[in-house]
Amino acid sequence: MPEGPSIVIIKEELQSFKGKKILQVEGNAKIELALMENKKIKDFKSWGKHFLICFDTFYLRIHLLMFGTYRINERKEADPRLLLKFKNSEFSFYTCSIKLIKGNPAESYDWDADIMSETWSHKKAVKKINSFANEQVCDVLLNQDIFAGVGNIIKNEVLFRTRIHPESVIGNLPRTRLNALVKDARDYSLQFYIWKKAFVLKKNWVIYKKLNCLKCKSKVTRAYCGKTKRLTCYCENCQKIY
């Protein structure tokens, strides 16, 4: 479920609940559920992999982690972490992290760092990346302070699309290559969103979990790269190391 584009899709699917009054709250989240009863949902927001349910004086921050799921007007068999019931409708979240945070999310996030945001800033991202000169590209792409919403699939695909070896060191990347990387992180995330909505995301993967390189047909290398040690699929032949 959980890379940035998928969170934007959740936000869209829940739009009809905006402004509606919550009649009943259930779930095993370790928060004070009663606080939401008889309150109206002010807004839904997303920042990277965070999904936010906003109320007047607080908001819920939901992170789906690896296995989180949700349902709208239907239930899973498992106990919901959070179930919000309305007059003739409901939605629920499962196996996720939920925090209740006081205040307004507008002030607590760097919105320009969200890869899916209308206000995404390429320039700010480049500036931040330059302070990680000794880090590997595969780690920096997963840094949520720089690329909020980019996950392991987007990382793999972007590195292949830009022909950059995952273990390249930031300080060695020519400026044009760094710009291409940042631009494609944004472009591919928007593409991921379109493909995901059309249920054709997986079939459009070009390197992630592929056996052979689509371009040169050589065997795709699989390794747990960088400090993050996340599965990385890449082509030794087509992706240049800097």
Next chain:
DNA sequence: CCGGTTGTTCAGCG
């Protein structure tokens, strides 16, 4: 059918 994983946090250690 069982191992791996679209993710993050935290304890424990040197």
Next chain:
DNA sequence: GCGCTGAACAACCG
């Protein structure tokens, strides 16, 4: 206090 490692969480897919 730092960086690093491993555990914990927990469910679905191939």
